[in-house]
Amino acid sequence: MSRFLADEDGATAIEYALIASLLSVAVVSSAFLLGGGLGSLWDTVRTEVVAALAP
Secondary structure (H helix, E strand, C coil), X not given: CXXXXXXXXHHXXXXXXXHHHHHHHHHXXXXXXXXXXXXXXXXHHHHHHHXXXXX
């Protein structure tokens, strides 16, 4: 029983899972927040390229 209580493999796996979930939440939320800004940036780039290539 003492060996079971001293085993920390499960705790380490849970810690890694929590870190991975926090990182994924950070990535998804930052992509969501930056999505609109990046869309307008690409619209501006497209408009400028089309204007530069127009005869």
